Amino acid sequence: MPPQTQRKFYKDYPNVIEEAKKKYRHIAENIHKEKHLGLARADEATRCDCSYAPGVDEPSVACGAGSDCINRFLYVECNEGECPCGDACQNRRFKQRSYAEVDLIYTEKKGYGVRAKQVIPRDGFILEYVGEVMSDDMAEKRKTAYRQEGRTHFYFMDLQKGEVVDATEYGGLARFINHSCKPNARVDKWIVGRQLRLGIFADRQILPDEEVTFDYSAERSGTTAQRCYCGEDNCRLFLGKDDSELVLEEEPHEMKKADRVPYFLAVLQLTLSKEPKIFRRQLRRMEICTVTEVWKEFVNRNGLSMIRRYLQHFISEGFENDDIVRLLKVLCRIPVTNRAPVVVANIERTFEDIVKARKHPEIRRLIALLEKKWKDLPQAPLIRRALTPATPASTPLSNGKRSRSSTEDNDKPEASSSDDLRSPKRGRSSSEEPLEQLKTPESEKNCETDSKRSPSSSKNSPIYKDDRNTSLNSHTNTSRQDSSLLTASSGGYRKSGHDISDSYRSHRHHRDARNPDDGRSGYYSNSSPSPRKDYDVRSLHDSWRPKKYSPKDDNDRGNSSSEANSPMKKETDRPKYESSRDFYEGSRQSYPQYRSHHSSTVDRYSRRFDPYRRSPPRDSCNGDDNGKISWVNKFTGERTSQKIKAMIDTTFKTPEGIPQGLVNAKIEESLYRQRQVEEKAAREAAEAAAAKAAKEEAEKAAAEEKRAKDARAAAEAKRIKLARKEKAANYEAMKSKNVITFDSTEAFRDEYRKYVTENAKKFENQLSVELYASQCKKCADKAVEKELRSINEDDKKSKRSTQAKFVLNDYLRKKLSNFVTTYFEALIAKQSKAKGKAKEE
Numbered sequence: 001m002p003p004q005t006q007r008k009f010y011k012d013y014p015n016v017i018e019e020a021k022k023k024y025r026h027i028a029e030n031i032h033k034e035k036h037l038g039l040a041r042a043d044e045a046t047r048c049d050c051s052y053a054p055g056v057d058e059p060s061v062a063c064g065a066g067s068d069c070i071n072r073f074l075y076v077e078c079n080e081g082e083c084p085c086g087d088a089c090q091n092r093r094f095k096q097r098s099y100a101e102v103d104l105i106y107t108e109k110k111g112y113g114v115r116a117k118q119v120i121p122r123d124g125f126i127l128e129y130v131g132e133v134m135s136d137d138m139a140e141k142r143k144t145a146y147r148q149e150g151r152t153h154f155y156f157m158d159l160q161k162g163e164v165v166d167a168t169e170y171g172g173l174a175r176f177i178n179h180s181c182k183p184n185a186r187v188d189k190w191i192v193g194r195q196l197r198l199g200i201f202a203d204r205q206i207l208p209d210e211e212v213t214f215d216y217s218a219e220r221s222g223t224t225a226q227r228c229y230c231g232e233d234n235c236r237l238f239l240g241k242d243d244s245e246l247v248l249e250e251e252p253h254e255m256k257k258a259d260r261v262p263y264f265l266a267v268l269q270l271t272l273s274k275e276p277k278i279f280r281r282q283l284r285r286m287e288i289c290t291v292t293e294v295w296k297e298f299v300n301r302n303g304l305s306m307i308r309r310y311l312q313h314f315i316s317e318g319f320e321n322d323d324i325v326r327l328l329k330v331l332c333r334i335p336v337t338n339r340a341p342v343v344v345a346n347i348e349r350t351f352e353d354i355v356k357a358r359k360h361p362e363i364r365r366l367i368a369l370l371e372k373k374w375k376d377l378p379q380a381p382l383i384r385r386a387l388t389p390a391t392p393a394s395t396p397l398s399n400g401k402r403s404r405s406s407t408e409d410n411d412k413p414e415a416s417s418s419d420d421l422r423s424p425k426r427g428r429s430s431s432e433e434p435l436e437q438l439k440t441p442e443s444e445k446n447c448e449t450d451s452k453r454s455p456s457s458s459k460n461s462p463i464y465k466d467d468r469n470t471s472l473n474s475h476t477n478t479s480r481q482d483s484s485l486l487t488a489s490s491g492g493y494r495k496s497g498h499d500i501s502d503s504y505r506s507h508r509h510h511r512d513a514r515n516p517d518d519g520r521s522g523y524y525s526n527s528s529p530s531p532r533k534d535y536d537v538r539s540l541h542d543s544w545r546p547k548k549y550s551p552k553d554d555n556d557r558g559n560s561s562s563e564a565n566s567p568m569k570k571e572t573d574r575p576k577y578e579s580s581r582d583f584y585e586g587s588r589q590s591y592p593q594y595r596s597h598h599s600s601t602v603d604r605y606s607r608r609f610d611p612y613r614r615s616p617p618r619d620s621c622n623g624d625d626n627g628k629i630s631w632v633n634k635f636t637g638e639r640t641s642q643k644i645k646a647m648i649d650t651t652f653k654t655p656e657g658i659p660q661g662l663v664n665a666k667i668e669e670s671l672y673r674q675r676q677v678e679e680k681a682a683r684e685a686a687e688a689a690a691a692k693a694a695k696e697e698a699e700k701a702a703a704e705e706k707r708a709k710d711a712r713a714a715a716e717a718k719r720i721k722l723a724r725k726e727k728a729a730n731y732e733a734m735k736s737k738n739v740i741t742f743d744s745t746e747a748f749r750d751e752y753r754k755y756v757t758e759n760a761k762k763f764e765n766q767l768s769v770e771l772y773a774s775q776c777k778k779c780a781d782k783a784v785e786k787e788l789r790s791i792n793e794d795d796k797k798s799k800r801s802t803q804a805k806f807v808l809n810d811y812l813r814k815k816l817s818n819f820v821t822t823y824f825e826a827l828i829a830k831q832s833k834a835k836g837k838a839k840e841e
C-alpha cells in the first residue's frame with residue numbers, strides 16, 4: 001500500500017452527479033448493438049464446491065473474497081439457483097449491482113471524475129463499465145464522427161477482440177473514471193451468464209474522497225493520444241494505448257484554405273518516408289479536413305497520386321491494415337468528379353496490389369466501393385485538347401470557360417508560357433486546368449449556347465450537331481472524324497480507335513520511359529521542374545498548334561508569314577490572358593484590325609474546324625493556303641493542308657452525290673459506336689466476373705474466419721479446463737506441504753490461534769489496541785470453530801476418527817490467511833462507514 005501522503009483527496013469538491021447525468025443516458029446494463037456481441041468466448045459458470053451455513057459461517061465463506069470458490073477464481077460469476085450457497089452467494093456482484101459508494105466531481109483539466117465515498121478494500125468491486133457493445137468497425141466510425149464533432153472526451157473500452165464498449169451516449173457512472181499513470185483501480189473482465197462484462201475493481205485499498213482511477217493504456221480503445229494530467233511522478237504524458245499514436249500536439253489542425261494544399265502536398269511528400277507516427281499525423285489531418293474547396297484543390301493538384309504513393313508505401317512496408325483502412329476512408333470522402341485524376345494517379349492499379357496483398361475484409365469493401373464509385377464517372381477530357389485541334393466555340397465540355405485550344409493560340413498571341421501556367425501565382429497548373437472541364441449540366445447548357453452561336457457548323461453537320469448534344473465520347477468522336485478525314489487524304493480512312501484514356505496512357509508511357517519517377521506529377525512544378533515538364537498538357541497541346549500566324553495588315557489575314565511585321569513578334573508585347581475568354585476579349589482590343597473581318601470570332605473558329613464546311617475560309621490556313629502542309633501532328637506525324645481537307649470534303653462524292661468526307665465520317669462514327677457497345681459489353685462482363693470472384697472470395701474468407709473462431713474458442717475452453725485442473729492439483733499439492741499433525745484438539749487450537757494472530761498483525765495499526773486484541777481472539781476462535789466443524793463433517797461422511805485429522809498444512813494456512821484478511825477488512829470498512837455516518841449527523 002503506498003504511503004498515505006501520496007493519496008489525493010478531493011474532499012472539498014462538490015458532488016456534481018446530477019449535472020453530469022444530463023450529459024448521457026444512464027443505463028444499468030450493456031446494450032448490445034447485435035445479438036452475437038458481448039458473448040463470452042470461454043466457459044460459463046460451473047457449480048462451485050463452496051458450502052455456507054447461515055448464522056454459523058462468515059458471510060464471505062459463501063463464494064466471497066478469500067473463499068475457495070472456483071468460479072470466483074476463474075472470474076466467472078455463480079449462476080442464480082446453481083450455487084450451493086444460495087442467496088448468500090457473494091459471487092454475483094455484477095448481477096446484483098453491488099457497487100461501491102461513489103459520487104462525481106468536476107476537475108479542472110480532466111473533466112468529470114469519480115470519487116470514492118467509502119473505504120473500498122483491495123479487489124473490491126467498484127462499478128461496472130456499461131455502454132453500447134459494438135464491433136470494432138462501428139466503434140471506428142463513431143470515433144471519427146466524434147472527432148469531427150470536436151468532442152474532447154472519449155468513452156471507448158475494449159471488451160474483447162473485435163468488440164468495444166462505447167459509453168459516450170449510453171453508460172453508467174464508470175464512464176467518468178479518469179486515467180492515472182499510478183492508478184488505484186483496474187478493469188477486470190468477468191463472465192456473467194453467457195456474457196462478458198467489464199468491472200472496475202480496487203487495485204489497493206481506496207479511502208473515502210480519493211478519486212478512482214485506472215490506467216487507460218491497458219484497457220481503453222485507442223483514440224488519438226491526449227495529454228495526461230494525472231500529475232503522478234511517473235506520468236507518461238499521454239493517454240492512449242499505443243506509443244506510436246503519440247503526436248507532438250494534441251490534435252493536428254484542420255486544413256481550411258485551398259491555397260495551403262500545395263504546401264500540404266509537399267509535407268505529405270516529405271513525411272512519406274518518416275516515422276509512422278509522423279505521417280499518421282498527416283493522415284489525421286486528411287481525416288479531419290471537411291472543406292470541399294480544399295479537397296477539390298487537392299484533387300486538381302494530383303493529390304490522388306500522393307495517396308497512391310502512401311498506399312504503396314503502406315503495403316511495401318508491411319503497415320497495419322488500420323492505416324490502409326483509414327487512408328481508404330479518406331479516399332472515399334474525396335470529391336472526385338471525373339475520371340481524369342483517377343487515371344492520372346493510376347491509383348486503381350495500386351488497388352489491385354492491395355487486394356492481392358491484404359485479405360482484410362474492410363479494405364476489400366472500401367476498395368470495391370471506390371472502384372464502383374469511380375467507374376461511372378464521366379470520362380476524362382484531359383488529353384482531348386492535346387491530341388485533337390478542337391473547336392473552342394463548339395466544345396461541349398467548355399463548362400463556361402473556354403480552354404486555350406490550338407486554334408486560339410494560332411491566331412492570337414500566346415497568353416503565357418507553360419511555366420507561367422504552372423506558377424501558382426499566375427494561375428492554375430496545367431495539370432489541374434483540364435480537370436475542371438467536367439461534363440456538368442452547365443457545360444451542356446454552354447454547349448447548346450455554343451451551337452446556337454455557330455449556326456454554320458450545326459447546319460452543315462448533322463452528325464456534329466447530334467454529337468454535341470450527346471456526350472463527351474461523342475465529342476471525341478467528332479474530333480476523330482476530323483482526324484479520319486485527314487487520314488483519308490492518303491487513300492482511305494484509318495480505324496483510329498484510341499480513346500482519350502488510351503491516348504493519355506500512351507503518352508504517359510512515353511513520359512514514364514524517359515522519367516521513371518512517376519509519382520511526382522503535379523507537385524514539383526516549382527521545386528523540381530524536370531519531371532513535370534515532360535508531362536505538361538499544355539506542351540502536348542502546343543504540339544498541335546499550326547504554324548505561326550502573323551497577319552500583316554487588315555487584308556492579309558494569314559496568307560503571309562512576315563514575322564517582322566507580326567504584332568506577336570515580341571514576347572513582352574504580348575498581353576497575358578487568364579482564360580480563353582479573356583483571350584478573345586483581349587485580342588479584340590489589342591488587334592482592332594481583326595474585328596472588321598471577324599465580327600463573330602466564334603463563328604470563324606467553328607468554321608475552321610468544321611469538317612463539313614463547303615469551302616475553307618480564306619483566313620483559316622495559317623501561313624499557307626496553297627496546298628502546302630499546314631498541319632503537323634507531332635504524335636502521329638500526319639501532315640495535311642487545308643486545301644486537301646477541303647477537297648476531300650467537296651470534290652469526292654458518292655454516286656448519290658454525298659460528299660465522301662461525310663460518308664467517311666459516318667462510317668467512322670458507326671465503327672466508333674459499335675466499338676463503344678462492344679467495349680461496354682466487355683466491361684460489364686468483366687465486372688460481373690470480378691463481382692462473382694469477389695463474392696466467392698468473401699465467402700471463403702468468412703468460412704475461414706469462422707473456422708479460426710471455432711478453433712480459438714476450443715483452445716480457450718481447453719485452456720480453462722487445464723487451469724481448473726491445475727488449480728485442483730495445486731490444492732492437492734498444498735495439502736501435502738508443510739504438514740504438522742496434532743495429538744489433541746487443544747494443540748490444534750493453539751497452533752491455529754497463533755497463526756491467526758500472526759496474520760492479523762498487518763491490521764494492528766488500523767484499530768485501537770483493545771479492539772484489535774479482542775477481535776484477534778474472536779477471529780481465531782471463529783477460524784478454529786469453522787475448521788473443527790468442517791473436520792467433523794468430513795469425518796461424519798467418511799466415518800473416520802476426528803483425532804487423525806488434526807493437521808495443519810499449506811492449504812489450510814492459505815485458507816486461514818484469507819479468512820483473517822476478509823474478517824479484518826470487513827471490520828475496518830464497517831467502522832469507517834459508521835464514523836462517516838456519525839460525522840454527517
Ligand SMILES: C[S@@+](CC[C@H](N)C(=O)[O-])C[C@H]1O[C@@H](n2cnc3c(N)ncnc32)[C@H](O)[C@@H]1O
Nearest residue numbers: 110111112152153154175176178179228229230
Ligand atoms: C472515460 S472519459 C473520463 C470522464 C471524463 N473526464 C468526462 O468528463 O466525461 C475519458 C476522457 O477523460 C479525459 N481524461 C481522463 N483522464 C485524463 C487524464 N489523466 N488527463 C487528461 N484527461 C483525462 C480525456 O479527455 C479522456 O478522453
